[in-house]
Each structure stands twice: as structure tokens, then as C-alpha cells.
Amino acid sequence: MSLPDFLKSLDDLMDEARKSLESVDSGDALEALRVKFVGAKSGVLKTVQKMMGVIDVSDKPSAGKRFNEVRDAIQLAIDQAAEKLGGGGSSSKSGPMIDPTLPGVRPSLGQLHPITQTIEHLKEIMSRLGFSVTEGPEIEDTWHNFVALNIPEDHPARDPLDNFYLATAKKQVGGNPADRDAMLLRSQTSTVQIRVMEKQSLPLRIISLGRVYRPDAPDATHFPMFHQMEGLWVDKHVTMAQLKSVLRLFATSYLGSDVRVRFRPSFFPFTEPSVEVDYWWNGQWIEFGGAGMVDPNVFGHLNIDPEQWSGFAFGLGVERLCMRRFGITDIRDLYRSDVRFLRQFAS
Numbered sequence: 001m002s003l004p005d006f007l008k009s010l011d012d013l014m015d016e017a018r019k020s021l022e023s024v025d026s027g028d029a030l031e032a033l034r035v036k037f038v039g040a041k042s043g044v045l046k047t048v049q050k051m052m053g054v055i056d057v058s059d060k061p062s063a064g065k066r067f068n069e070v071r072d073a074i075q076l077a078i079d080q081a082a083e084k085l086g087g088g089g090s091s092s093k094s095g096p097m098i099d100p101t102l103p104g105v106r107p108s109l110g111q112l113h114p115i116t117q118t119i120e121h122l123k124e125i126m127s128r129l130g131f132s133v134t135e136g137p138e139i140e141d142t143w144h145n146f147v148a149l150n151i152p153e154d155h156p157a158r159d160p161l162d163n164f165y166l167a168t169a170k171k172q173v174g175g176n177p178a179d180r181d182a183m184l185l186r187s188q189t190s191t192v193q194i195r196v197m198e199k200q201s202l203p204l205r206i207i208s209l210g211r212v213y214r215p216d217a218p219d220a221t222h223f224p225m226f227h228q229m230e231g232l233w234v235d236k237h238v239t240m241a242q243l244k245s246v247l248r249l250f251a252t253s254y255l256g257s258d259v260r261v262r263f264r265p266s267f268f269p270f271t272e273p274s275v276e277v278d279y280w281w282n283g284q285w286i287e288f289g290g291a292g293m294v295d296p297n298v299f300g301h302l303n304i305d306p307e308q309w310s311g312f313a314f315g316l317g318v319e320r321l322c323m324r325r326f327g328i329t330d331i332r333d334l335y336r337s338d339v340r341f342l343r344q345f346a347s
């Protein structure tokens with residue numbers, strides 16, 4: 001075949017493809033044209049390409065160049081026709097056309113865990129009562145977790161069976177978990193009371209929310225890792241009456257004005273007097289925290305004069321508050337990571 005004949009058949013092919021593609025009016029018809037012109041096995045372009053085999057060697061470069069131009073132009077015309085019909089061009093040649101009248105697929109959005117929602121809510125209530133938020137480390141030394149909190153070395157609360165001492169830290173200090181320098185996962189957020197009084201000047205009014213760890217057997221109301229909200233108010237003339245007012249105000253803001261709260265005499269080494277705080281739920285009293293007036297011995301550890309300053313502190317269980325608000329009856333459900341359960345508590 002001569003070069004002029006070959007170029008003429010390419011031009012004819014281009015004209016034919018353009019005309020048919022201009023008037024195409026459905027996805028099926030377009031697909032038929034695509035197969036006809038550029039189909040990999042028996043498309044017309046394929047047949048024309050084979051004809052190049054009989055062209056003179058010296059004419060091959062010009063024939064090949066024109067062939068490529070025509071192939072690209074036809075492909076472009078196919079893509080533009082697909083675009084006009086609402087399809088996605090060459091990438092969706094064999095796929096279904098989009099039907100814009102169908103309802104969309106709703107994307108699945110994440111949401112905050114009920115505990116995170118509770119923490120945010122508690123912060124918001126307490127900041128309205130004038131408390132600022134502070135943080136402390138989850139890995140603590142025995143000074144902040146026990147000694148400064150007036151928990152002596154022989155106190156059962158320091159027992160290795162009741163705490164998560166860290167093996168690496170124990171090794172560093174010679175294997176004695178009661179050692180002042182031993183490290184452990186903090187068993188209460190009261191550690192933050194000490195850290196704040198070490199650093200900040202008085203008066204102060206803070207809360208701190210975070211994880212604490214105890215080797216408690218899991219049941220409906222206990223988990224080995226849980227959260228507490230610690231509160232501390234130190235000023236001149238802070239009284240037990242203020243402590244009770246703040247906790248009542250907190251409880252009514254969080255649980256509603258019909259909540260029943262009671263204070264029971266109790267004992268904590270770092271507060272004197274001490275109380276336990278309960279709310280009424282599902283026909284029984286549930287303990288949600290401990291509280292009391294800061295013990296003068298704690299002030300003594302921090303060189304704060306108890307004759308001049310007084311304070312109250314409280315530590316509340318965040319899970320118990322969360323469960324009460326969301327109607328969750330088993331704390332373990334919060335940590336099963338079952339999205340079907342967690343999705344019920346959309347923020």
C-alpha cells in the first residue's frame with residue numbers, strides 16, 4: 001500500500017468516527033462505537049495499524065506519526081462524548097453510567113466516645129464554677145501517689161497487689177516497690193493535687209481529669225483502668241460547707257435538679273474530715289466519689305501554712321457519672337470497643 005492511500009484511509013476513519021461520536025445519544029451506543037473504533041481485538045484502528053506492515057520502510061515514520069495522531073484524536077472524541085453523557089471518560093468505558101436521580105450513600109462519620117463526651121461536659125460545668133483544668137502524668141513516683149498524700153509506707157494502699165508498680169522502675173531502685181523512688185501507674189488523680197500545689201501559687205481552684213489504674217477485678221461498676229475527676233480549692237477560709245455546696249451544684253448541673261445526693265463520713269489519709277459522695281440510681285445508692293478538707297499534713301509536705309490556708313479536694317469516678325447519664329448499667333460495655341454499642345451515644 002502506498003503512503004498517500006494509507007493516509008487517506010486514516011482521514012476517512014477519523015471523519016467517520018467524529019460523525020458517529022457527535023450524534024451518539026446513549027451509553028450503550030457509545031460503548032458499541034468504542035469497540036468498533038478502538039476495540040483491542042477487532043477495532044478498525046487495529047486493522048488499519050496492521051496495514052502499516054505493507055508500507056515502504058522509508059514511509060513508515062510518517063505513517064506511524066499520523067496513525068498515532070488519529071488514534072489519540074479518536075480516543076479524545078470518545079472521552080468527550082462520554083463526558084457529555086455524564087460518564088467518566090476512558091476510565092469508566094465499561095462501567096455503569098451515573099444515575100444522578102438515585103439517593104446518595106451517607107458517609108459513616110465517627111463520634112466521640114461516651115467517656116470523652118462526659119469529660120468535656122464535666123470540664124464545662126466545673127469551669128462555670130470557676131475551676132481551671134490542669135493535667136498530671138499517668139506514670140507517677142511514690143512521692144506524689146502516696147508520701148505527699150500522707151499515705152505512710154506501711155499503709156495497705158501501697159501494697160504491690162493493689163497497684164501497678166512498673167517493673168523497670170523497680171529494678172532501678174533495687175526491687176522495693178515501697179521505695180520512695182519507685183514508679184507506678186497512678187492509682188488516683190489526687191497526685192495532681194500535689195503537683196499543682198508544688199508549682200502554683202495560692203489561692204488556686206483546679207480540676208484534673210484523667211486515667212487511673214488499679215488491679216480491681218472487672219464487674220458491672222469496676223474496671224482496672226478508669227477515669228477520675230480531681231478537684232482542689234485552696235484559699236483562706238475554705239470550708240466544708242463550700243465543699244458540699246460545690247458538689248451539690250455539680251451534681252444538679254450534671255444529673256438534673258431532681259438528683260438525690262448524700263455525704264457519708266469516711267476516711268482518706270489526705271483529707272480530714274473526709275466523706276464519700278453517693279447518688280441515688282435505679283433504686284440504690286451508688287458511690288461516685290470521695291472528698292474532704294485537705295489534711296494539714298499534706299500542706300506540711302508542701303510548706304504551706306495550714307494556719308493561713310485551708311482547702312477542700314474531691315475525686316469523682318468519671319465512668320460512674322457517664323453510666324448514670326447515659327443509662328449504661330455495665331462499665332465493661334464502655335471498653336468492649338463495640339461500635340454498635342457506642343453508636344447509641346451520639347454526641
Ligand code: FA5
Nearest residue numbers: 188190216222223226287288289290291313314315317
Ligand atoms: C479516691 O480515689 C480518692 N483519691 C478520692 C478523693 C480525692 C478523696 C480527694 C478525697 C479527696 P476512691 O478510691 O473512693 O477515692 O475512688 C473515687 C471514685 O472512683 C469512686 O467513688 C468510684 O466512683 C471510682 N472508682 C474507684 N474504683 C473504681 C474502679 N475500679 N472502676 C471504676 N470506678 C472506680
